[in-house]
Amino acid sequence: MKTCRGGPPRILEWILGFLHADRGEFTHLGDFHEGYDEILGKSGPAAARIWYVSQVLKSIPGFVRVKAYWSVVMLRNYTVISIRNLIRDRGSSLINLIGLAVGMACFLVILTYARFETGYDGFHEKADRIYRVLSRSEGAGSGWTTDTSDLLGSALSSRIPGVVRAALVYPAPGDVILEFGEGRFSQTGCFADESFLDVFSFPAIRGDGRSALSKPSSIVLTESAARKLFGREDPVGKVIGRRSMGGRRELTVTAVLKDVPQNSHLRFDYLVSLETLRAGPSASNMFGSWDICYFTTYVELAPGESRESVEALVPAMMSRAAGSDRDRSFMKFFFQPLKDIHLRSKGISGDSSDGDIRYVRLFMAIASLILLIGCVNHVNLATARSSVRAREIGIRKVSGAYRTQIFRQFLGESFVTAAAAGGLALGLIAFAVPRLNGLFGIHLRLRVFAFDGLGLWLAATVVFVGFCAGAYPALVLSGLRPVVPLRDYAPSGKKSAFLRNLLVVFQFSSAVTLMSATIVVLSQMNYVRSERLGYNREHVLVVPAREQETMQKLPALRAAFEERSEVVRAARSGSLPTRLGVRYSGMEMAKDDGTKVRLNFDIGYVDDHFLDVFEIGLAAGRDFRPGDKDVVLLNEAAVRELGWKDPVGRKFLGGPKEVVGIVKDFHYGSLHNKIGPMALFYDPGGAQISVRVRPGDLTGTISVLRSVFERHVHGQPFDFYFLDDAFNALYEKEVKTGRIFGAFAVMAVLIACLGLLGLTSFNVSRRRREISVRKVMGASFSRLVCLLNGDFARLILLANILACPVAYYVTSRWLREFAYRVPLKPWIFLLASLLSLAGALIVAGWETVRAALRNPAEVLRHE
Amino acid sequence: MRFLSRPEELILLAVWHLKDNAYCVPIRAYLNKFTGKTWSFGSIYDPLDRLEKKGLLESHLSGPTRTRGGRSKRMFRLSPAGRLELCEIKALQECMWNEVTDLVPERQEA
Secondary structure (H helix, E strand, O other): OOOOOOOOOHHHHHHHHHHOOOOOOOHHHHHHHHHHHHHHHHHHHHHHHHHHHHHHHHHHHHHHHHHHHHHHHHHHHHHHHHHHHHHHOHHHHHHHHHHHHHHHHHHHHHHHHHHHHHOOOOOOOOHHHEEEEEEEEOOOOOOOEOOEOHHHHHHHHHHOOOEEEEEEEEEOOOOEEEEEOOEEEEEOEEEEOOOHHHHOOOOEEEEOOOOOOOOOOEEEEEHHHHHHHHOOOOOOOOEEEEEEOOEEEEEEEEEEEOOOOOOOOOOOOEEEEHHHHHHOOOHHHHOOOOOOOOEEEEEEEOOOOOHHHHHOOHHHHHHOOOOOOOOOOOEEEEEEEHHHOOOOOOOOEOOOOOOOHHHHHHHHHHHHHHHHHHHHHHHHHHHHOHHHHHHHHHHHHHOOOOHHHHHHHHHHHHHHHHHHHHHHHHHHHHHHHHHHHHHHOOOOOOOOOOOOOHHHHHHHHHHHHHHHHHHHHHHHHHOOOOHHHHHOOOOOOHHHHHHHHHHHHHHHHHHHHHHHHHHHHHHHHHHHHHOOOOOOOOOEEEEEOOOHHHHHHHHHHHHHHHHOOOEEEEEEEOOEOOEOOOEEEEEEEEOOOOOEEEEEEEEEEEOOOHHHHHOOOEEEEOOOOOOOOOEEEEEHHHHHHHOOOOOOOOEHHHOOOEEEEEEOOOOOOOOOOOOOOEEEEEOOOOOEEEEEEOOOOHHHHHHHHHHHHHHHOOOOOOOOEEHHHHHHHHOHHHHHHHHHHHHHHHHHHHHHHHHHHHHHHHHHHHOHHHHHHHHHOOOOHHHHHHHHHHHHHHHHHHHHHHHHHHHHHHHHHHHOOOOOOOOOOHHHHHHHHHHHHHHHHHHHHHHHHHHHHOOHHHHHOOO | OOOOOHHHHHHHHHHHHHHHHOOHHHHHHHHHHHHOOOOOOHHHHHHHHHHHHHOOEEEEEOOOOOOOOOOOOEEEEEOHHHHHHHHHHHHHHHHHHHOOOOOOOOOOOO
């Protein structure tokens, strides 16, 4: 290879030049060049190149030594300078630090929460291959439901090759009593078939998990249930009693499982084998028909099998369904991924998960906003301070500092601040999380040192904040021309002032948006709860029967309750307005004009007192009467869907049940869903008594009811709940969410105000002399305050004007997801604006008033 | 007088000897010639820097030349202190060596 210029290869020379940064000159390179040429002349290019490379390698240790030495020297200098600066502007530094720390703490807490929510069911080994089968019938008003027939599971696993196995679960309604010896405990649980423990990873700590659920009369306990019943004994092989509505059954404990993790959508204290149910008396009502849907089906797909390809095979299977006399292809199925169940199950009937991806997203958005607002504080203060640091930078530059050095210096300072804020944030989190858990009813655990835990995220946040908050000021400051700051005392920095204003506007618009959103969310939640339900939920006590003996006493008990003067009415029913009962899906019915529609009916089982107790009105026809047979009440929504002109007296589902009356629409279940077609069946054999009591002395009334109950029923303790509480439980999550939302919105506003405080106090301190001179020249107090506050007030006004449309858009989009929503009124946005303006004025006003009140002599004395 | 290390002393001598052409490459060549060993550039830069810091050498940049990729040379020259130092070293050594009259290498037994 011949190079016309001679000398060593350029790349090597470049590396050597980098390593030998001798006083910024390149005389050494020249020397090496000559050395190279000499060897080239003597022993050829190969030897020369080898020699040169060896020179490169040899210079590395020295390079490292020099670098390390100088970085320590400079670091010492930087540290000293930044500590001096921090101390000089204690107030604003502290504000900055607190703002960042609070922002980071909020962000990390919400992040932990969001990760907890999105990590639901991730602990199952096959989590990616497990799906819950949702079904739906073609037709109006039919939504997805988790309820499927028991035939579905076996059909899927036997006829579709991609499905490895299917697990069936039947959630036992309500609590049951488990007893062993003297111990009796009320527990919740499920019936599950034998493949359940194969599909899901609930490891057994005692007994064999695989075969534990294969035989009838087997029960599997969780660790804590086992401890309650057996203490330290080994429960495997022991026989325990399970008392429920169906009577008492003896079950053999076959295994003990580890407790169900917090983040599992399946929750149970015990599992009973499905075979138990199959062998039981009510088996014929539950099993063996495609029309009876009691079970939740989970399928496990083969590894690598895609959901779509398996789903595509289902319609063909359903058209020739085993055990069915007709084409079932009108039933649609959807495989819902296991990990989606917790957060993406809104509107699926039969689902009990309370997560909501919308809230998780909302929270993440808030968290990021809060963090950003904190960063903005830092940026603003740093650029504002640039006039003070300008001279330092000028000196550094004149003394030969490179721009990158100054850039790195300021970025480094920002990282140090971020790290300090991170430490503070950690303290805040450790302090706040246990309290938050209590307040919001969530279960966050702190795992600072776990690899994927808080620690890593904290580090990431520190780096992110350090860079975000530091990059811009560092860029601006390092770009200052040395002449300017050294000549004039204060550079005007128009550009950075503009940016500062922009950022303040951004902060306050986000704060106002958040605040308006909070108000909207809270008022929506209030609205939901105060919405006319169509029934009266107050002053109703519900007394459930827990076992069969109590069930037999219920008629007498109901009558005895009604005899008391404290009781208005008592009804016995299987359903409550908060929780109706089963859903009949895809019912084919004829309209008046002969066309057929498919409807989903929610069915309630009630007696002839039910409408009176809950004060549900009748729109037409009559209420149930004692002794009625084959009668049904429809709601107005059902009549509307059916388009029946004269519904009373017609046959329901083609008979034998006859429609005797139409009840006015009332909200059964959650207000998230629209009122759909509903039918009430006459059933005087329900398992609970609802008692409407007279308002007034509630404790007295309860003790009266207790004595009546205890006279009639032995064995079961008197327990009851208020319908109101059950109703509120439907919205518990929402209330908590509202609280969290509100708390974090307040945080955002506070941090923004903190930033403003820092900025004003800094500005005021810079203008102290100006203020004094003005005062001496005769400026009035009010003029001074106006002068100092005018800028910020204008900015915040602008922020409000910008924020309102954004807030309107965001909140109206959010509200669109509710079936019943609060109207958006202008006062919401006005209130948020006023609050932010008031906050800002108080914060900024405090500083400015203090400055304006100062005696000018004190300030000017030092001149 | 300060005590210098042997390389420093040799380099100081080389600078004196080379007069106006005293920069790294000729110094190295001079040392290589007299000691019969290959001196690396690094083993010359360090003593040069040290000597300059001690005030025994002065340096300036020459104009760029074509032969070395257009780079300038750092030329060295003895400072008055350096000159004095060399004289003192010479005096000391002559003085001490004069005492040594009968020094010969020990004969190796075959």
